[in-house]
Amino acid sequence: MNGHATEKERTIFDHTGNRIKTEDREIRILAKYEEPLVVVLGNVLSNDECDELIEHSRERLQRSKTGEDRTVNTIRTSSGVFCEQTETITRIEKRISQIMNIPIEHGDGLQVLRYTPGQEYQPHYDFFAKTSRASSNNRISTLVMYLNDVEEGGETVFPMLHFSVSPVKGMAVYFEYFYRNDELNESTLHAGTQVIKGEKWVATMWMRRQRFRVS
Ligand SMILES: O=C(O)CCC(=O)C(=O)O
Numbered sequence: 001m002n003g004h005a006t007e008k009e010r011t012i013f014d015h016t017g018n019r020i021k022t023e024d025r026e027i028r029i030l031a032k033y034e035e036p037l038v039v040v041l042g043n044v045l046s047n048d049e050c051d052e053l054i055e056h057s058r059e060r061l062q063r064s065k066t067g068e069d070r071t072v073n074t075i076r077t078s079s080g081v082f083c084e085q086t087e088t089i090t091r092i093e094k095r096i097s098q099i100m101n102i103p104i105e106h107g108d109g110l111q112v113l114r115y116t117p118g119q120e121y122q123p124h125y126d127f128f129a130k131t132s133r134a135s136s137n138n139r140i141s142t143l144v145m146y147l148n149d150v151e152e153g154g155e156t157v158f159p160m161l162h163f164s165v166s167p168v169k170g171m172a173v174y175f176e177y178f179y180r181n182d183e184l185n186e187s188t189l190h191a192g193t194q195v196i197k198g199e200k201w202v203a204t205m206w207m208r209r210q211r212f213r214v215s
């Protein structure tokens with residue numbers, strides 16, 4: 001029997017069934033693309049948490065406009081900030097760590113991005129190229145949380161999987177790319193399509209293979 005050809009590789013995400021019980025919130029597993037694993041999650045953040053993340057970041061985005069962030073980047077035209085540690089952020093990060101099944105010290109920190117109409121994040125990988133220095137402790141998984149409903153556009157698309165997720169406030173998309181088979185990792189190419197109407201706000205957590213920050 002040639003059963004091995006269809007055997008799936010082990011994943012980091014180990015939740016089964018339709019729910020993830022974290023310490024403070026029950027997350028819904030709504031849809032799964034099996035390999036590479038892409039999971040659509042519901043009830044990740046409350047409305048209040050989404051609003052707080054946006055407000056907390058909006059002020060800091062505006063302040064950073066004149067700084068180094070001014071540099072034009074054609075791949076990612078949105079603006080972003082890493083969140084400062086507050087009580088809310090710490091609580092959310094704990095939840096994220098339970099969803100992603102990785103200690104929070106492996107995370108890059110929570111980054112909030114804002115896209116206005118016409119802005120996008122062109123197709124990219126979240127992991128670094130093997131030739132880059134950052135790849136010595138490379139990224140292995142991502143959680144993108146949607147902080148608002150977008151009127152039009154702004155889907156997260158996986159062009160190689162022919163799969164896309166529409167942003168809905170409080171929901172998230174999870175994916176990982178720590179497979180032994182590099183073709184699976186490379187098929188996690190993804191993009192944030194152009195926002196057509198309204199704003200799009202997301203909070204992203206990237207996890208590393210090893211501990212990344214001190215806490
Ligand atoms: O905005 C999106 O939908 C995708 C964001 C993303 O790819 C990232 O933050 O790495």
Ligand SMILES: [Fe+2]
Pocket residue numbers: 124125126142190
């Ligand atoms: Fe990404």
